[in-house]
Amino acid sequence: xxxxxxxxxxxxxxxxxxxxxxxxxxxxxxxxxxxxxxxxxxxxxxxxxxxxxxxxxxxxxxxxxxxxxxxxxxxxxxxxxxxxxxxxxxxxxxxxxxxxxxxxxxxxxxxxxxxxxxxxxxxxxxxxxxxxxxxxxxxxxxxxxxxxxxxxxxxxxxxxxxxxxxxxxxxxxxxxxxxxxxxxxxxxxxxxxxxxxxxxxxxxxxxxxxxxxxxxxxxxxxxxxxxxxxxxxxxxxxxxxxxxxxxxxxxxxxxxxxxxxxxxxxxxxxxxxxxxxxxxxxxxxxxxxxxxxxxxxxxxxxxxxxxxxxxxxxxxxxxxxxxxxxxxxxxxxxxxxxxxxxxxxxxxxxxxxxxxxxxxxxxxxxxxxxxxxxxxxxxxxxxxxxxxxxxxxxxxxxxxxxxxxxxxxxxxxxxxxxxxxxxxxxxxxxxxxxxxxxxxxxxxxxxxxxxxxxxxxxxxxxxxxxxxxxxxxxxxxxxxxxxxxxxxx
Amino acid sequence: xxxxxxxxxxxxxxxxxxxxxxxxxxxxxxxxxxxxxxxxxxxxxxxxxxxxxxxxxxxxxxxxxxxxxxxxxxxxxxxxxxxxxxxxxxxxxxxxxxxxxxxxxxxxxxxxxxxxxxxxxxxxxxxxxxxxxxxxxxxxxxxxxxxxxxxxxxxxxxxxxxxxxxxxxxxxxxxxxxxxxxxxxxxxxxxxxxxxxxxxxxxxxxxxxxxxxxxxxxxxxxxxxxxxxxxxxxxxxxxxxxxxxxxxxxxxxxxxxxxxxxxxxxxxxxxxxxxxxxxxxxxxxxxxxxxxxxxxxxxxxxxxxxxxxxxxxxxxxxxxxxxxxxxxxxxxxxxxxxxxxxxxxxxxxxxxxxxxxxxxx
Numbered sequence: 001x002x003x004x005x006x007x008x009x010x011x012x013x014x015x016x017x018x019x020x021x022x023x024x025x026x027x028x029x030x031x032x033x034x035x036x037x038x039x040x041x042x043x044x045x046x047x048x049x050x051x052x053x054x055x056x057x058x059x060x061x062x063x064x065x066x067x068x069x070x071x072x073x074x075x076x077x078x079x080x081x082x083x084x085x086x087x088x089x090x091x092x093x094x095x096x097x098x099x100x101x102x103x104x105x106x107x108x109x110x111x112x113x114x115x116x117x118x119x120x121x122x123x124x125x126x127x128x129x130x131x132x133x134x135x136x137x138x139x140x141x142x143x144x145x146x147x148x149x150x151x152x153x154x155x156x157x158x159x160x161x162x163x164x165x166x167x168x169x170x171x172x173x174x175x176x177x178x179x180x181x182x183x184x185x186x187x188x189x190x191x192x193x194x195x196x197x198x199x200x201x202x203x204x205x206x207x208x209x210x211x212x213x214x215x216x217x218x219x220x221x222x223x224x225x226x227x228x229x230x231x232x233x234x235x236x237x238x239x240x241x242x243x244x245x246x247x248x249x250x251x252x253x254x255x256x257x258x259x260x261x262x263x264x265x266x267x268x269x270x271x272x273x274x275x276x277x278x279x280x281x282x283x284x285x286x287x288x289x290x291x292x293x294x295x296x297x298x299x300x301x302x303x304x305x306x307x308x309x310x311x312x313x314x315x316x317x318x319x320x321x322x323x324x325x326x327x328x329x330x331x332x333x334x335x336x337x338x339x340x341x342x343x344x345x346x347x348x349x350x351x352x353x354x355x356x357x358x359x360x361x362x363x364x365x366x367x368x369x370x371x372x373x374x375x376x377x378x379x380x381x382x383x384x385x386x387x388x389x390x391x392x393x394x395x396x397x398x399x400x401x402x403x404x405x406x407x408x409x410x411x412x413x414x415x416x417x418x419x420x421x422x423x424x425x426x427x428x429x430x431x432x433x434x435x436x437x438x439x440x441x442x443x444x445x446x447x448x449x450x451x452x453x454x455x456x457x458x459x460x461x462x463x464x465x466x467x468x469x470x471x472x473x474x475x476x477x478x479x480x481x482x483x484x485x486x487x488x489x
Numbered sequence: 490x491x492x493x494x495x496x497x498x499x500x501x502x503x504x505x506x507x508x509x510x511x512x513x514x515x516x517x518x519x520x521x522x523x524x525x526x527x528x529x530x531x532x533x534x535x536x537x538x539x540x541x542x543x544x545x546x547x548x549x550x551x552x553x554x555x556x557x558x559x560x561x562x563x564x565x566x567x568x569x570x571x572x573x574x575x576x577x578x579x580x581x582x583x584x585x586x587x588x589x590x591x592x593x594x595x596x597x598x599x600x601x602x603x604x605x606x607x608x609x610x611x612x613x614x615x616x617x618x619x620x621x622x623x624x625x626x627x628x629x630x631x632x633x634x635x636x637x638x639x640x641x642x643x644x645x646x647x648x649x650x651x652x653x654x655x656x657x658x659x660x661x662x663x664x665x666x667x668x669x670x671x672x673x674x675x676x677x678x679x680x681x682x683x684x685x686x687x688x689x690x691x692x693x694x695x696x697x698x699x700x701x702x703x704x705x706x707x708x709x710x711x712x713x714x715x716x717x718x719x720x721x722x723x724x725x726x727x728x729x730x731x732x733x734x735x736x737x738x739x740x741x742x743x744x745x746x747x748x749x750x751x752x753x754x755x756x757x758x759x760x761x762x763x764x765x766x767x768x769x770x771x772x773x774x775x776x777x778x779x780x781x782x783x784x785x786x787x788x789x790x791x792x793x794x795x796x797x798x799x800x801x802x803x804x805x806x807x808x809x810x811x812x813x814x815x816x817x818x819x820x821x822x823x824x825x826x827x828x829x830x831x832x833x834x835x836x837x838x839x840x841x842x843x844x845x846x847x848x849x850x
Binding site: 306307308309310311313315318319321322325326328331332427430434 | 498502518519520521523525527579581582584609611639642
């Protein structure tokens, strides 16, 4: 493996050093159907060669901004004729390759023997649409698209400050993915920026087509089920995070930006928290925490109580449970396990199925999971109700990745509860808490401000305190500017 | 060194589990395979044996039947029930233990201790003394009222809550506290089991674990007012053709300096709910007179109750605690009981009655 890598590196460095000329370019673009090499003569009878990749450039602009002005011009320099704003002179073949693949047109003037590149990137893609993954009722509706430039615009509009810095990184040996690291100079802790820069520079992989892959390479704990970067497609969330002292990374060709460092509690916060009245927002946030706990423990509790701790069930409920379970062939564990697996199959299918088929899925799911399972004696009525509650509770979590993690935690707790009952669930909880306590996001504690303890940050933790009281930036982010408002002096 | 931390953690966690009483050997408690028992009825059997009964299956909608056994020991009954029934009868949901009056007279300490030491049995378990044959009552009623045991439990639970003011409901934990504390004797509710009726009869008064007497009728009502709830929804006094309602009491007990005289002042606040007598209670002078008569009546009744308790040498009102002082040497329980028998008691009622109608001067 080692010699192969070093061989490839050698050929790369060789290409870097080669001079840009027509022969080398033709060699490089051989067998590329969408590569075009066009020769034209100007009014001055000068020979001009245009090289570009048809599928990557805006062909209408090619004629308007380059071909027509050049052929009809009487200027001495090619660069002067071109109406496009940014023209650069090329010297190496590597430069020429990069420019071509990023949607530039290479222009060669034989008389002057100059190769220059003119960016004419094809910006075909989605327009700005409403976020589908993080929907809110009130507040801004725009969301990121696959075009990184547009995404930066959406953030810049919200933070029109020169302190908002954007650093460019190119990662992926084949995908050459552009990553824009954004932070607010003089506010964000420089340590975060330094760590992010290092991590981005050290990434060595061939292809990246989503931000989660980049997050996977930058994460401190690769085997954890908890996301250590917040993935969001909402520009308002990014802008808020930047102002709070976090860093944001925008990735080309994906609408999802990465925000770090985050804590576990960020995953249970929604942008709407800052739009609602604070008592309402606090109530809803509390509901989300309760729902998170319900979604991971409700079914395991059912199994623990019906398998081990019948004496803990209130007599009235025990009456219903015994009645409901009296004719079932499965033990509570297998009953719950099967139902949860079926539910996961239906949930996964509903994501993959075409929209028109989803109605069929709804009907089948409803009948199979609901009535038929009970009538066939596969599951008890009580379990069906509990499965329904825990599934809906899981969806209260605003972060989809955490919702998926919930399912896995639920299965682990289920196994623990079937063996050890409530002690098993307690052990599982201890394990999860210990794991969360050990996690870090961009080398910062993941369970802050609970552990380590930052008392002031609790104002925006389990409750969302009134905005007029939240005058300080979160302490755990150790920002350079602690206060959120400017002194009147 | 690298593995020291996780090993230490595992050792601490497992010690926490095993040394705090959590057994690693778990029973099979799947609810569809067991039959949780909600009550045990314990009667004296022939030859010093115990007759123990319960309903099986206690919860499922199946035909219920009374399971009865003659055993030497309580736990033996718990075990032998399983041999008579296709599901394992478990005592983790035991909510009521009904003890026959005759058995209670012989002492119930072994039964109480057995219940207390069983980790499966909760201390939120109602203890009831039954006058009559409870098994007979269950047999007669089980067809018409299949969930009889459940409703009985709900009734006890309802009256256990404060300010219901009707019954002396005591659970195992409270009984234990009264039994094992110095200067106090336990009480229990008494129910009368007839062919088709199960009626609250009064309050059983114990001397240690022996049933010594039953306060019923007005005595039981006074018991509620002076000791249990300090509240009565209704207090019918047929002698004066009156029913007092919503009665709240404040009891002030005081022992004199040489512990020879006990003074009890009871402030009672209530209203006349019903009156069928000949007095004109709309007249304030008549009402005042009537008030005095009721006070005298209640004072006499309370004094009689105290005299009875003194004779029984039982102290359910924890009067003995009044002899304790911060620097004086406490009496032994034996000494106190001797003293209690001869103690002078003075009862003074201070009743405020609201007539519910306008009163003329």
